[in-house]
Amino acid sequence: MEEGRDSGLDLYIELEHSPTGGPMSSFCWAKRLKLAAFGKQAMPQHNFKHQILIFQVIFGAGRCKIIEAISSKVMAEVVLRPSKDEAIANMLSALTLTTERERESRNGNAGKVGGMGLCSDERNVPLGNVPPVLLQHSRRSEAYAAVESYLSASSCSKHDRRLKADYDRSGSGSTLILAMDDHEEVIDSFSGAKLFYRLSFHHRNRDRVAKSYLRHVLDEGKAIGLKNRVRRLYTNNTSYDSYDFRKLGWSHVHFEHPATFETIAMDPEKKRDIVDDLIAFSRGKEFYSRVGKPWKRGYLLYGPPGTGKSTMIAAMDNLLDYDVYDLELTAVKNNSALRKLLLEISGKAIIVLEDIDCSLDLSGKRKKEKDKSEEEEKKIGSEENTESKVTLSGLLNFIDGLWSACGEERLLVFTTNFVEKLDPALIRRGRMDRHIELSYCDFEGFKVLARNYLGIKDHTLFEKIQRLLEERNITPADVAENLMPKKITEVAGSVEVCLTNLIQALMESKLKSAKGEEEMLEATVAKVVEEKESAAPST
Numbered sequence: 333m334e335e336g337r338d339s340g341l342d343l344y345i346e347l348e349h350s351p352t353g354g355p356m357s358s359f360c361w362a363k364r365l366k367l368a369a370f371g372k373q374a375m376p377q378h379n380f381k382h383q384i385l386i387f388q389v390i391f392g393a394g395r396c397k398i399i400e401a402i403s404s405k406v407m408a409e410v411v412l413r414p415s416k417d418e419a420i421a422n423m424l425s426a427l428t429l430t431t432e433r434e435r436e437s438r439n440g441n442a443g444k445v446g447g448m449g450l451c452s453d454e455r456n457v458p459l460g461n462v463p464p465v466l467l468q469h470s471r472r473s474e475a476y477a478a479v480e481s482y483l484s485a486s487s488c489s490k491h492d493r494r495l496k497a498d499y500d501r502s503g504s505g506s507t508l509i510l511a512m513d514d515h516e517e518v519i520d521s522f523s524g525a526k527l528f529y530r531l532s533f534h535h536r537n538r539d540r541v542a543k544s545y546l547r548h549v550l551d552e553g554k555a556i557g558l559k560n561r562v563r564r565l566y567t568n569n570t571s572y573d574s575y576d577f578r579k580l581g582w583s584h585v586h587f588e589h590p591a592t593f594e595t596i597a598m599d600p601e602k603k604r605d606i607v608d609d610l611i612a613f614s615r616g617k618e619f620y621s622r623v624g625k626p627w628k629r630g631y632l633l634y635g636p637p638g639t640g641k642s643t644m645i646a647a648m649d650n651l652l653d654y655d656v657y658d659l660e661l662t663a664v665k666n667n668s669a670l671r672k673l674l675l676e677i678s679g680k681a682i683i684v685l686e687d688i689d690c691s692l693d694l695s696g697k698r699k700k701e702k703d704k705s706e707e708e709e710k711k712i713g714s715e716e717n718t719e720s721k722v723t724l725s726g727l728l729n730f731i732d733g734l735w736s737a738c739g740e741e742r743l744l745v746f747t748t749n750f751v752e753k754l755d756p757a758l759i760r761r762g763r764m765d766r767h768i769e770l771s772y773c774d775f776e777g778f779k780v781l782a783r784n785y786l787g788i789k790d791h792t793l794f795e796k797i798q799r800l801l802e803e804r805n806i807t808p809a810d811v812a813e814n815l816m817p818k819k820i821t822e823v824a825g826s827v828e829v830c831l832t833n834l835i836q837a838l839m840e841s842k843l844k845s846a847k848g849e850e851e852m853l854e855a856t857v858a859k860v861v862e863e864k865e866s867a868a869p870s871t
């Protein structure tokens with residue numbers, strides 16, 4: 333006789349409410365059914381062997397009463413009548429009768445009891461007259477996705493198998509409830525309950541399955557799912573839409589950016605160091621748990637515009653394969669909205685706050701500098717509603733408050749053109765663990781760009797360019813622009829032209845650089861004046 337199919341059922345029950353169900357009462361009955369299952373498990377093992385039977389129920393709003401009726405009946409039957417076939421038969425008839433009664437009473441036929449057959453999986457598990465069933469809730473769970481990935485990558489997929497799985501939410505979260513279905517999913521449904529089927533295995537494998545196999549499936553599935561998935565770029569919606577709450581939270585697009593660390597122009601040593609750091613972080617689960625730190629790391633990228641801060645974020649993402657959450661702080665209403673956004677971030681994530689110095693007034697005051705269009709926008713809407721009230725302390729909490737430790741690994745990346753403007757508290761080590769300066773193009777960076785754009789490693793004009801790069805400031809963005817062949821199909825013919833253009837731009841950049849210094853000086857003076865003004869007592 334085939335393993336696990338000889339001597340009856342080991343009963344296991346799991347109920348969960350659908351998102352439309354009443355959470356409180358569904359929680360109650362879920363607990364009660366758990367009790368029923370544990371009650372059974374506490375009974376002598378020889379009464380219940382081998383097979384696992386999983387029950388889950390879909391129900392919508394207003395069905396709590398039915399469920400409660402079912403659960404109390406099931407519990408009574410299972411706990412009080414422990415003989416295997418009898419208990420299960422009674423339980424199934426309890427389900428049938430209770431829901432039928434409920435349906436009849438809803439149809440005005442109270443008292444008329446009709447039989448209702450739950451479909452059996454006859455082709456697979458002939459368990460006497462007791463059908464193995466799983467009443468399955470409809471929500472796709474993370475575990476489901478993981479297991480599905482695992483199966484689709486394994487030999488099981490050849491047989492077109494389906495698998496239903498979820499964490500045991502009432503427990504520690506480490507138990508996986510799993511049900512596999514060889515056939516198409518719907519077996520039957522009644523009163524909003526859907527029925528699916530099954531995972532079975534021999535009694536002697538029970539520990540192995542529960543302790544390691546399910547974990548293995550889950551981990552493998554997650555890894556495969558991660559590899560196959562399409563990465564997403566999320567951005568937060570404005571918190572100001574009081575008409576449509578669905579617009580709040582995050583929305584996303586598929587994210588594909590070609591930048592990698594190979595294509596980034598920067599000092600090779602520095603580059604290698606960053607890559608090593610990122611890889612160590614992504615593999616650091618055990619380390620972080622050992623030292624008692626949440627698994628997250630902060631990067632501050634700073635430097636003039638066009639030096640590759642955004643490009644580096646894309647390269648980081650291509651290296652780590654995380655989702656990117658581009659957080660627009662000015663669209664976040666207040667600290668509590670910020671916390672909600674944080675809690676909605678699931679899975680491995682790079683959370684990006686670009687131009688952090690422009691996002692909020694880091695001295696705790698409202699940001700004064702508004703451009704004209706913002707002012708106009710404010711006039712149209714209510715000032716109170718549209719102005720972000722995220723504070724520095726709200727942001728610090730976002731970075732390393734207790735909430736920030738929820739979820740999987742997180743990389744937090746801030747970018748700024750003016751690092752000196754940032755509050756030291758915001759960027760101190762521990763919050764922003766790595767401070768990375770992205771600067772003007774040097775010769776090593778130029779060689780990377782020449783290879784990327786023109787496909788060359790050397791040229792007679794390189795020497796001249798090297799000399800000029802040592803003397804003058806030019807951003808990688810400007811170098812890239814000059815190296816861009818005007819006709820993509822004629823790269824070879826364009827090399828000379830492009831390099832000559834770059835030399836020309838470099839000659840001009842000397843003047844630009846001097847002008848840039850003047851601008852920097854002016855900006856610093858303006859900042860000092862502003863600080864003095866704000867420190868002065870208001871009249």
Ligand SMILES: Nc1ncnc2c1ncn2[C@@H]1O[C@H](COP(=O)(O)OP(=O)(O)OP(=O)(O)O)[C@@H](O)[C@H]1O
Nearest residue numbers: 595596597636637638639640641642643808809812
């Ligand atoms: N270090 C770099 N390596 C390769 N390409 C670069 C680099 N820096 C800039 N570029 C090129 O210049 C363009 C603009 O760069 P990017 O947007 O990353 O700069 P940024 O520092 O984020 O600028 P901003 O501060 O204005 O946001 C990129 O699309 C890329 O093609």
